Amino acid sequence: MKRASIKDIARIAGFSVATVSYVLNKKEGSRISDATKEKILEVAESINYIPNKIAKSLKMSKSKLIGLILADISNDFYSNIARHIEDEAMKFGYTLLIGSCDENPEKFRKLTELFSEQQVDGMILAPVVDSDEAVLKLLKEEYPIVTIDRYLKNINIPGIMINNAEISESICEFLVEKNFEEIIYVGYDTKLPHLLDRQEGFDKRISTADIQYKKVLIGIHNITEEIYNGLDEHLNLSKKTALYFSSNKLGIAGLSYLNQKNIKVPQEVSVIAFDETEAYSLFPTEVSYVQQPLMDMAKEAVKVLDAQIYNYTVDGRKISFPAKLINKKSVQ
Numbered sequence: 238m239k240r241a242s243i244k245d246i247a248r249i250a251g252f253s254v255a256t257v258s259y260v261l262n263k264k265e266g267s268r269i270s271d272a273t274k275e276k277i278l279e280v281a282e283s284i285n286y287i288p289n290k291i292a293k294s295l296k297m298s299k300s301k302l303i304g305l306i307l308a309d310i311s312n313d314f315y316s317n318i319a320r321h322i323e324d325e326a327m328k329f330g331y332t333l334l335i336g337s338c339d340e341n342p343e344k345f346r347k348l349t350e351l352f353s354e355q356q357v358d359g360m361i362l363a364p365v366v367d368s369d370e371a372v373l374k375l376l377k378e379e380y381p382i383v384t385i386d387r388y389l390k391n392i393n394i395p396g397i398m399i400n401n402a403e404i405s406e407s408i409c410e411f412l413v414e415k416n417f418e419e420i421i422y423v424g425y426d427t428k429l430p431h432l433l434d435r436q437e438g439f440d441k442r443i444s445t446a447d448i449q450y451k452k453v454l455i456g457i458h459n460i461t462e463e464i465y466n467g468l469d470e471h472l473n474l475s476k477k478t479a480l481y482f483s484s485n486k487l488g489i490a491g492l493s494y495l496n497q498k499n500i501k502v503p504q505e506v507s508v509i510a511f512d513e514t515e516a517y518s519l520f521p522t523e524v525s526y527v528q529q530p531l532m533d534m535a536k537e538a539v540k541v542l543d544a545q546i547y548n549y550t551v552d553g554r555k556i557s558f559p560a561k562l563i564n565k566k567s568v569q
Contacts, residue, residue: 241285242286243261246261246277246280246281246284249284250280252273253374255378255380256269256273256277257277259378259379260273268379299546301330301331301332302331302332302357302358303326303331303333303334303360303539303546304333304349304357304359304361305319305360306338306349306352306360307319307335307336307337307363308339308340308363308387309338309339310335313512313513313514314386314485314512314514315337318386318535319333319335321531321534321535321536322535325536325538325539325540326539328539329539329543331358331543334352336351336352338365342365342367342371345365345368345371346370346371349371349374349375353375353380358546359381359382359542359543360375360383360542361382361538361539361542362382362383362385363386363387364384364387364388364389366428366429369389369391369392372392372394376392381542381546382394382542382545383395383396383538383541383542384397385398385535386398386431387429388430388431388555390430394552394553395541395552395553395555397534397537397556398431398534398555398557399529399530399559399560400558400560401431401438402441403559404527404559404560405434405435405438406438406441406442407438408481408509408527408562409439409442409446409481410442411564411568412479412481412568415507415568415569417477417478417479418449418477419451419473419479420449420450420451420478420479421451421468421478421479422439422443422450422451422452423453423467423468423480423487424436424453424487425455425484426455426456426457427457435483439483453467455467460486460487460490461490461493464491464494465494468480468494472506474505474506479507482508482509482511483511484511484512485512485526487511488511488512488514488517488526489510489516489517491508492508492516492517502520502522503522507569508522508525509567509568510524510525512526512527512528512529513528513563522566522567525562525563525564525565525566525567525568526562526565527561527562528560528561528562528563529560530558530559530560534558
């Protein structure tokens with residue numbers, strides 16, 4: 238007769254393998270309800286479950302694997318930060334598994350499940366819109382997780398980010414002091430908190446300035462077409478105008494538009510964009526951009542995750558690093 242396993246108990250009881258494992262191994266600090274524990278133990282007894290001592294001893298050791306789930310690895314920002322995280326993880330003795338969910342919450346959920354099945358010791362996440370449920374499931378199972386770049390507003394987990402609102406406000410201040418007649422903020426129509434922080438920082442400063450401004454907010458999946466349409470509608474070259482793109486992907490699409498329309502930078506319009514990317518070097522004018530401290534963020538993310546792996550605590554502390562404006566030749 239086939240030996241009963243934890244997976245059998247999980248299937249019959251209707252709980253995850255991780256939850257069943259917590260109950261059967263009597264792990265301290267678990268927040269699993271008494272009713273759940275009772276049901277799992279009843280099922281275990283009913284199918285004559287006998288713990289496999291060898292498997293248990295193997296499970297108690299660390300896999301020395303950590304998972305990294307990125308929103309979009311095709312974005313230079315995420316590919317660069319992944320490289321720094323991998324370098325730092327190796328210093329701690331970890332091997333990094335990387336997944337990209339392409340801003341898709343279902344793919345994000347599947348990656349969390351895949352990494353869990355691979356028995357990674359913990360995960361570093363760049364959460365996407367509507368990924369709350371998948372993250373809450375990891376928390377329920379007391380999985381060590383840390384967010385990077387992004388954060389979830391209503392979920393209490395440690396996170397590494399930059400001072401999005403403050404740097405965006407200071408960029409607006411920089412443009413205000415240049416005495417532009419109009420400033421156009423190009424951002425996303427999104428629920429992602431870190432991007433809303435950038436918009437709020439801009440709003441805070443521009444609301445007190447005696448300068449005309451516009452906002453072009455676009456969807457996250459059809460960037461090029463929507464930027465072209467938005468700039469066609471709102472860009473007025475008869476005014477001294479600055480364009481502020483709140484991400485590098487928006488910046489690249491915006492620069493492509495300007496190049497196609499033969500609009501000279503900074504003679505006809507000035508440009509600032511978030512994040513460094515090699516794509517800017519293809520543009521004839523050096524682009525002013527916001528530089529994020531990727532190496533520092535990566536080091537802190539691995540450090541915080543390692544601490545969670547070896548001493549799990551419910552810690553919602555957010556660590557914010559300062560970004561800075563690298564002023565080149567695209568603003569005049």
